[in-house]
Amino acid sequence: AQKVTQAQTEISVVEKEDVTLDCVYETRDTTYYLFWYKQPPSGELVFLIRRNSFDEQNEISGRYSWNFQKSTSSFNFTITASQVVDSAVYFCTHSGGSNYKLTFGKGTLLTVNP
Amino acid sequence: DTGVSQDPRHKITKRGQNVTFRCDPISEHNRLYWYRQTLGQGPEFLTYFQNEAQLEKSRLLSDRFSAERPKGSFSTLEIQRTEQGDSAMYLCASSLDIGSYNEQFFGPGTRLTVL
Numbered sequence: 650a651q652k653v654t655q656a657q658t659e660i661s662v663v664e665k666e667d668v669t670l671d672c673v674y675e676t677r678d679t680t681y682y683l684f685w686y687k688q689p690p691s692g693e694l695v696f697l698i699r700r701n702s703f704d705e706q707n708e709i710s711g712r713y714s715w716n717f718q719k720s721t722s723s724f725n726f727t728i729t730a731s732q733v734v735d736s737a738v739y740f741c742t743h744s745g746g747s748n749y750k751l752t753f754g755k756g757t758l759l760t761v762n763p
Numbered sequence: 764d765t766g767v768s769q770d771p772r773h774k775i776t777k778r779g780q781n782v783t784f785r786c787d788p789i790s791e792h793n794r795l796y797w798y799r800q801t802l803g804q805g806p807e808f809l810t811y812f813q814n815e816a817q818l819e820k821s822r823l824l825s826d827r828f829s830a831e832r833p834k835g836s837f838s839t840l841e842i843q844r845t846e847q848g849d850s851a852m853y854l855c856a857s858s859l860d861i862g863s864y865n866e867q868f869f870g871p872g873t874r875l876t877v878l
Binding site for chain 2: 749
């Protein structure tokens with residue numbers, strides 16, 4: 650069975666600090682996908698990124714970057730120069746098998762203080 | 764607005780009552796998922812549809828829960844004889860199955876409170 654662990658329950662930073670959200674996953678799927686979703690206080694889940702298990706290239710999108718390391722089963726997410734609007738709960742998520750259902754971690758609440 | 768919509772956004776009910784939620788997916792998305800999210804937790808998979816066929820149900824979905832997707836368009840999730848433990852956010856997501864993974868787009872959710 651799949652499992653996603655986000656060990657950091659809450660993180661608080663001051664604006665402009667860099668912050669890394671950790672994610673470790675367990676899976677028996679040979680082909681799988683990993684995601685990060687953002688859930689702001691409004692409650693709606695916002696898709697941020699998808700990586701498949703064959704692509705370990707790191708990715709950067711603006712202030713966001715992701716580090717996928719299959720050897721350590723980790724998929725960490727870094728926000729550079731954090732902003733107050735980044736305050737939200739962030740979920741690391743796994744999907745494998747033909748049904749593509751998502752297995753979520755418990756989430757990390759990020760608070761960015763001005 | 765062409766995103767996933769859910770109705771109602773909030774529902775307060777008394778224990779023992781039946782409730783029904785509706786989800787309208789993105790047009791032409793053939794897959795539709797239901798998840799449940801309790802306070803402080805990540806969403807958990809409940810069930811999913813490929814067109815009108817319900818292909819998988821989680822063990823979380825007790826006999827009091829039923830979901831339908833007539834004609835492969837909108838979907839409804841009904842909870843009979845609600846219990847306080849059913850209080851949660853119910854999320855719907857849709858995606859387009861093109862033979863490989865495609866992103867699931869989530870609706871705003873229906874927050875259920877059972878008194």
